Structures are given as structure tokens and as C-alpha cells.
Amino acid sequence: MHPAISTALTRIAAHNDLDVADLPPLYEVVDPEALAAVLESGGNALVGFEYEGYRVVIGPGSDDVAVEVIDEKR
Numbered sequence: 001m002h003p004a005i006s007t008a009l010t011r012i013a014a015h016n017d018l019d020v021a022d023l024p025p026l027y028e029v030v031d032p033e034a035l036a037a038v039l040e041s042g043g044n045a046l047v048g049f050e051y052e053g054y055r056v057v058i059g060p061g062s063d064d065v066a067v068e069v070i071d072e073k074r
Helices: 003-015 032-039
Strands: 047-051 054-058 065-069
Touching: 003 032, 003 054, 003 065, 032 047
Parallel strands: none
Antiparallel strands: 047 054, 054 065
């Protein structure tokens, strides 16, 4: 798994006092392999998706990871 994806999942899990393994599968909302391919393409890609009440934005650099609560219940 791409490090930026792992970072996003770790932040979401921590915010919910969970282990990353306890989160629902990411593939239910985005294709993790395709996402990793875009991030590893060498360009300055900016990708975003919603997952478990959070908006995740990765990029333009692969170290740039933002996780924002969009579900006020969280």
C-alpha cells in the first residue's frame, strides 16, 4: 500500500480510537491499486475521495495528506 494511503487510514483510525485493521475495506469506496498507481506515477497528482465520514486529499506531492471530518457525528 502506498505510504500516503497508509497515513490517511492511520489518521482516520486514530481519530476514532481504532486500529487500522478495524476500518472497513478501502476498496469499498476506491480502488487502492489504481490510487497507488496514480500516486506513484511521478507527476504532481492531486486525488481525493470520501471514506467513513472523512474527506481525504493526497497531493500534489505524495507526502501531502489531508484528512478532514465531513460527518459531524465523528
